[in-house]
Amino acid sequence: MLPEQEQVTDAGDGHAGDGYAGDGYAGSAGGNTPSEAGGGGGQEVTAGGAAGHDSASAGAPENGGTGGANSEQETNREWAIWTMPNPASAGLPHAADYEVAPNNLVVQDRITGLMWQRGYEHVAYALADARANCRALTFGGYDDWRLPTMIEMFSILDWTHTNPAINQTGFYFGSVSSPLFWTTTSNPEYPDNGAWVMDFGSLFSFAEHHFNDTFPSLCVRGGNAPPTTAHYTIDSDVVLDTYTGLTWERHPALTEYTQVDAAAHCDALELKGMNDWRLPSVGEIASLYDFKTTNALRVDLVAFPADGASVGEIDYWGAGGWRFDFWGVALRHSNGAPTARVRCVR
Secondary structure, eight states: OOOOOOOOOOOOOOOOOOOOOOOOOOOOOOOOOOOOOOSSSEEOOTTGGGGGGGOOBBOOOOSOOOSOOOSSSTTOOOBSSSSSBBGGGGGOBBBEEEEHHHHHEEEEETTTEEESSSOOOOOOOOOOHHHHHHHHBTTTTTTOBOOOOOOOOTTOOOOOSSSSSSSSTTTTOOOOOOOEOOOOOOOOOOOSSSSEEEESSSOOOEEETTTOOOOOOOOEEEOOOOSSSEEEOOOSSSEEETTOOOESSSSSOOOOHHHHHHHHHHHHBBBTTTOOOBBHHHHHHHHHHHOOOTTTTOOTTTTGGGGGGSOOOEEEGGGEEEETTTTTTTEEOSSSSOOOOOOOBO
């Protein structure tokens, strides 16, 4: 059952309880063919063009596999370079698809190509120790583990349920109240202060934490070097994310909609001859979030200039009643009638 609370709370130190294998929603892989941006004369920009930093990306080979560039220092994995998996029960494209190894210790994501520990050591570490723990880990027949980035954590988030908000066929978490995990993603304004934590419990406790705070680690392996192509192909009304294959509405209306009206808006939208627009998932929205820029809106303002017109908190509708806040990587959910903006995707 999804929570009804509106507030976003900071995460405290925590340990997860003992895990057990639960029911899951492993589904078939969706297509990985990039959408067409439509129209001619598209402009190409690298990631974070408005912030003036180099293109960066995250992830694994497009067609699966776990080879290459596993060290945290070898490549910046702060972007998804794969189609963002969606929970199979959500009925969206690119349904999550996991393959559990015969040893039951590791699980491969067939969409992203990343390999994960199925469970985790119920020990809380400071950030440096969490990184060192993954780098030193020999597990499941592999010794090239690392601490994941925030966007890699988003790729395994299952927002259709909470506590834990993760696929329980692929992963072995059990029912826990607040499983918070270190990532290696830091705040670009204060890179030495700490890093983000992922909340696989309530989904309300995404936060940046001081490096001396303690949380468990969930290690990952795989991923390849950043692509050499431009991150975005920009047309007048649409933007193609060449890393994920998703096409986005470039200039979303400043109108705030209820969830029902937001879904209806996307369903009725036609841009560049394309009429198959829909509400994005929170994982897909997160793929637009720039974890390395210092601009307050945390998106590429060359690709999405209309976002600069708003002041204050900016929430965008996602599927399943979730709203994504670009000011602070916050998720909100309510069974009431809140309003938010919407950027449609296909």
